[in-house]
Amino acid sequence: MKPNDLPQTPWTMARRAERMNPSVIREILKVTEKPGIISFAGGLPSPRTFPVAEFEAACAQVLRDDPQGALQYAASEGYGPLRELVAAMLPWSVDPAQVLITTGSQQGLDLVAKILIDEGSRILVETPTYLGALQAFTPMEPAVESVASDDAGVDIADLAAKVGTGAGKARFLYVLPNFQNPTGRTMTEARRAALVAKAAELGLPLIEDNPYGDLWFDNAPALPLTARNPDGCIYLGSFSKVLAPGLRLGFIVAPKAMYPKLLQAKQAADLHSPGFNQRLVAEVMKDGFLDRHVPTIRAQYKTQRDAMLQALAQDMPAGVSWNTPDGGMFLWARLPEGMNAVDLLPHAVEKGVAFVPGAAFYADHADPRTMRLSFVTPSVEEIRRGVAALAATIREHQGGS
Ligand SMILES: Cc1ncc(COP(=O)(O)O)c(C=O)c1O
Structure with missing residues (x-):
């Protein structure tokens, strides 16, 4: 049976629905929602950057100015x-x-x-x-x-x-x-x-x-x-x-x-x-407002990126490589020769840290050694602990994964 066939129902799926697949990332995020996991997997902006007070004031203003139009x-x-x-x-x-x-x-x-x-x-x-x-x-x-x-x-x-x-x-x-x-x-x-x-x-x-x-x-x-x-x-x-x-x-x-x-x-x-x-x-x-607000996000994310770069340099075994992004939310890392990020993930989760295997992001010819690490949601302390756990997982499985 093809995965999208529904047995004993009158429904016939459109071909385009058959081509829809659950997002690998969402499936992974489910695993990482376990309490205590340090997640470098999510693509979520840091909630600490949300301008809550400004939105609270704007809500009141919009409803005062033109409630019906709004x-x-x-x-x-x-x-x-x-x-x-x-x-x-x-x-x-x-x-x-x-x-x-x-x-x-x-x-x-x-x-x-x-x-x-x-x-x-x-x-x-x-x-x-x-x-x-x-x-x-x-x-x-x-x-x-x-x-x-x-x-x-x-x-x-x-x-x-x-x-x-x-x-x-x-x-x-x-x-x-x-x-x-x-x-x-x-x-x-x-x-x-x-x-x-x-x-x-x-x-x-x-x-x-x-x-x-x-x-x-x-x-x-x-x-x-x-x-x-x-x-x-x-x-x-x-x-x-x-x-x-x-x-x-x-x-x-x-x-x-x-x-x-x-x-x-x-x-x-x-x-x-x-x-x-x-x-x-x-x-x-x-x-x-954005001219005042966005620099605060930049400063926060830069501190987080620096913490991740420092932790990677300190903890990762030889053979692991990564880039130095000049902005945004993600860093791209590559495992040593012979390793596979999909296979490594469950072991990393066991040690309390998650990432997204890079293979999810290729239209074709995926590089199985790559992984995406988000540095914006965990705290600096969590970044340090998470990178240490990831490095330990890699060491344990190097040569054998
Ligand atoms: C490259 C890229 N494009 C588009 C989106 C979708 O963003 P949104 O729909 O929240 O504007 C994302 C979200 O993470 C993204 O990373």
């Missing part, structure tokens, strides 16, 4: 003042009419998939890439192909080799230039310039996902790809990492030619994103 159905494009704030905060010239407020940037990925992917369409992603994007794209039945990527970003020669022509030409490249989920890496200025130039030359649209770009530690990342060629890119942004993910608010900046179809897909999906939440965010953001 609680009524609203425009599918989004709340006008919020679209204006979004356009104004981006580092290139954006017309608010190009901004579509979405129910998280995850919905942005779903809408992009709906309007750009037919069954069998080729689409290109980085190696590795965001698992949630693969989940959003897969039900539309694309042929997903990974483009080779290194610490500086997408390999331009491999991209050019894989774009294809005619009916088999890739519909887009999905790319995360800043503090990528899962690797934490950032695309260099040179690689961004080369990528945008090559994509324009090949007529390849780019889907740029940037939920972490504001969370830099020492240097702000280079300009987004979309700023360099706004007509060739769809840009996805999010309020989840700079305010709170429970708001479920993000946005798309789309070229004028693409906006109407995205809007129609949005109407079909949920009519509009929660109007009350949109007004809350507009109220909180007015007067430049």
